[in-house]
Amino acid sequence: MTSLKDFLRGGLTALEPLYPAEEARNILMSLCESRLGVARYAYITDPDFPVEESSGIFKDLERLSKGEPLQYVLGHAEFRGRRFKVTPDVLIPRPETESLCEEALKFPAKRILDLCTGSGCIAWTMALEAKGAETFGIDISPAALEIARGQDFSEEIEATGSHRPVFIEYDILRDEIPFEPESFDLILSNPPYIMESQRESMRLNVVGFEPHLALFVPDGDPLVFYRAVARWSGRLLSPGGTGIVEINEDLGPQTRDVFLEAGFSESRILNDFFGKNRFVLFSK
Ligand SMILES: C[S@@+](CC[C@H](N)C(=O)[O-])C[C@H]1O[C@@H](n2cnc3c(N)ncnc32)[C@H](O)[C@@H]1O
Structure with a gap:
């Protein structure tokens, strides 16, 4: 022994x-x-x-x-004090994304959309903490959605009278948008944003184990998902509504400009606790 x-x-x-x-x-x-x-x-x-x-x-x-990450070995990861199930089909929720939720909770909202939801960490957090909000999470990966739907916060949902998030399989790069115009107050997203050329500088436990669909974008078009989020938000945000996206720290001003060019009244960069460009906040 x-x-x-x-x-x-x-x-x-x-x-x-x-x-x-x-x-x-x-x-x-x-x-x-x-x-x-x-x-x-x-x-x-x-x-x-x-x-x-x-x-x-x-x-x-x-x-x-x-090199497999501890969270996959244990099958769970902590996010804002809750235990989320994770498998190699979903990105391991990161502390930066906890800050995205914290920022988002400053905006009262009745209907919230989380694009590229993965494990559902953003959608579930908002459903449980933005009291009474209806929350929707979208992802292209059926395996990720199975994990998102299977998160077990039933007790907290019942205790707080919150609504369970609704998870939908959809490709956000498609032209059609499957919701009524101006039907959301808050749109959040942590989409794939790591350029293929940044892959070499990443650690084995990320590159070797986390889903590439969740991580990488082509070097030639690293903002492709932000243009999609801008298009969805332009159509779906109600007047006065807000969007917050997590961004590639090397592309702060370019990402901010995607939302300015899409006609939002405000688009600004927010820094994280290390002082790096981390989020873009835009309003309609
Ligand atoms: C960076 S992960 C974020 C996951 C989760 N929101 C988080 O913060 O931990 C990006 C997610 O985008 C999804 N995704 C990739 N391409 C997509 C597409 N075209 N449409 C919808 N979701 C997509 C991936 O499956 C992955 O779950």
Whole structure:
């Protein structure tokens, strides 16, 4: 039988070629916490805790040591204090996107649309936190939509009297838009925005495991999804309505201009907590 301290020692040796030491340690401690039910500091208080094969943790470590992200190995990711199911069919929700929701919650809205919804993290957050709002999430990927629909927040939905989001399979690059004009107050999107040429600078655990459909856009047309969001928003936002999109930090002014050129009365860049161009906010 392996002790906790030996498991951690072996785990560090396996993960340190892939991650900075501190991150490798954090990943291992989260894994132990989740699979063994021990506290993060158990390696100090209970270093001889027995690590059983039956916990599945050795297989988990094997997946992690091939670069697979912890969230896929565990099957869930935290987003604004909630646990979202994730599989390799959906992007792992990012902290920046939590800020997008926080910004969006400043705008009272009755009907909210989330384009390119993936795991549904934006749509569910808005459904649960923008009280009484009807929320719709759209994605082209049937596998992602299955995950989005399968998120289990039934208890919170019932306790708060919120509406479950409605998830629809649709390609937002298509010409037709399947909603009534001016039927939304708020449109949100975190679309694919990483240029193929940026792929080389990305880490193995993103490029090797997260869905390419969720990540990449052609170098020749990196703003293709923003033009689609602008077109949908031009038609679907009610007068005075607001849109917020997450953006490629290298293309802030260009993305802002997509919305100005589409005729929105306001379009401005918002920075994230590291001071980088992160969102564009536009209004009708
Ligand atoms: C960057 S991910 C964002 C997922 C989620 N909104 C989030 O913030 O974690 C982009 C999503 O866009 C979807 N997508 C890609 N092309 C699309 C298209 N033409 N129409 C609709 N959705 C699309 C992908 O399937 C993926 O789920």
